[in-house]
Amino acid sequence: MAVEVTSAPMEVEPESRAQRVAREQNASLPWVEKYRPKQMDELVSHEEIISTITRLIDAGKLPHLLLYGPPGTGKTSTVLACAHKLYGKHFASMVLELNASDDRGIDVVRDQIKEFVSTRQMYTTAPKMVILDEADNMTSAAQFSLRRVIEKYTKNARFCLICNYASKIIPALQSRCTRFRFAPLSQEQAMSRTRVVAEAEGVKVADHGLEACIRLGIGDMRRCLNILQSTHMAFGQVTELHVYQCTGSPMPADVEQVLRWLLQEDFVTAFNNIWQLMTGKGLALQDILTELHNHVLLLEIKDQIKKAMLVASLSDVEHRLSVGTSEKLQLGGLVGIFQEAAKGIAAA
Numbered sequence: 001m002a003v004e005v006t007s008a009p010m011e012v013e014p015e016s017r018a019q020r021v022a023r024e025q026n027a028s029l030p031w032v033e034k035y036r037p038k039q040m041d042e043l044v045s046h047e048e049i050i051s052t053i054t055r056l057i058d059a060g061k062l063p064h065l066l067l068y069g070p071p072g073t074g075k076t077s078t079v080l081a082c083a084h085k086l087y088g089k090h091f092a093s094m095v096l097e098l099n100a101s102d103d104r105g106i107d108v109v110r111d112q113i114k115e116f117v118s119t120r121q122m123y124t125t126a127p128k129m130v131i132l133d134e135a136d137n138m139t140s141a142a143q144f145s146l147r148r149v150i151e152k153y154t155k156n157a158r159f160c161l162i163c164n165y166a167s168k169i170i171p172a173l174q175s176r177c178t179r180f181r182f183a184p185l186s187q188e189q190a191m192s193r194t195r196v197v198a199e200a201e202g203v204k205v206a207d208h209g210l211e212a213c214i215r216l217g218i219g220d221m222r223r224c225l226n227i228l229q230s231t232h233m234a235f236g237q238v239t240e241l242h243v244y245q246c247t248g249s250p251m252p253a254d255v256e257q258v259l260r261w262l263l264q265e266d267f268v269t270a271f272n273n274i275w276q277l278m279t280g281k282g283l284a285l286q287d288i289l290t291e292l293h294n295h296v297l298l299l300e301i302k303d304q305i306k307k308a309m310l311v312a313s314l315s316d317v318e319h320r321l322s323v324g325t326s327e328k329l330q331l332g333g334l335v336g337i338f339q340e341a342a343k344g345i346a347a348a
């Protein structure tokens with residue numbers, strides 16, 4: 001008995017210390033990284049793309065890939081999971097991963113990439129993988145120089161280009177790759193993953209808190225998880241109100257109130273009320289405008305042309321705000337637009 005007691009800790013001690021360090025490092029990671037899907041089946045979206053890529057890997061026929069789509073939809077995670085599935089413990093020697101933070105000018109293509117793909121590993125016949133993340137940032141000279149490299153070394157390596165805008169990749173590279181578009185996640189998909197993370201972290205959720213995270217995340221899984229984490233950190237409990245307060249977004253009730261003022265009040269009253277609401281609650285006109293746009297689309301307006309003109313005018317205000325004009329003046333513009341359009345529109 002005594003032997004067991006003294007020998008057991010001796011054996012496990014080094015490992016448990018390493019485990020503890022890993023656990024502590026893991027605990028301090030942002031949730032988006034801590035819960036980055038490690039395997040293909042952990043990805044909650046784009047089933048068809050994932051199953052196609054999985055089938056290609058299983059058949060040993062992976063083509064060059066071009067994955068594109070808006071941020072936070074799982075492009076990088078998919079490729080990394082793919083590479084881990086392909087190479088397992090040989091990941092480090094078989095994969096060259098370059099992203100926007102690395103220099104990827106023409107010299108890197110000529111030297112680093114060419115050198116990596118022109119040699120083969122001795123213990124395997126599998127091709128290597130070059131991951132070019134955020135490839136839409138690469139200069140067109142670097143992209144042009146990649147054309148020949150991709151063709152010449154196809155036997156040795158597969159290229160995987162990831163970007164937000166496919167149009168920023170030169171057509172010659174696009175035609176060498178199989179393209180997959182990653183659409184924003186649906187509300188159900190985002191909800192299922194957010195729920196998994198919330199449960200794993202023991203987050204206290206109430207009053208449609210998760211629904212609010214998903215609504216404000218608008219299909220970007222990274223944003224959903226960041227909102228969940230920051231609300232959890234700031235308030236302890238994740239409720240709809242706390243989520244809106246934490247992100248500084250206008251509550252749906254506030255936006256409805258703004259719309260009522262815009263449609264029913266005279267210019268000065270509407271302007272003053274909205275300005276007071278904005279300064280009182282620290283809201284940005286840009287955020288109000290984004291939400292307002294959804295409400296205006298749902299307004300019952302018989303004259304469709306009038307509705308279209310109203311939405312077009314809202315987009316003008318948004319454009320002006322995005323180039324840094326005065327919020328107060330643009331609010332005046334917004335109220336003015338509704339003064340003209342409100343004639344004949346009943347408040348929703």
Ligand SMILES: Nc1ncnc2c1ncn2[C@@H]1O[C@H](COP(=O)(O)OP(=O)(O)OP(=O)(O)O)[C@@H](O)[C@H]1O
Nearest residue numbers: 032036043044045071072073074075076077221222
């Ligand atoms: N389909 C998904 N399933 C599960 N989690 C996801 C999914 N998509 C994104 N996530 C979560 O969001 C985080 C960011 O995803 P990822 O880095 O793959 O996005 P991305 O599409 O590469 O975005 P960007 O274009 O900004 O680089 C991941 O760490 C993961 O936690």
Ligand SMILES: [Mg+2]
Nearest residue numbers: 075076133162
């Ligand atoms: Mg990415």
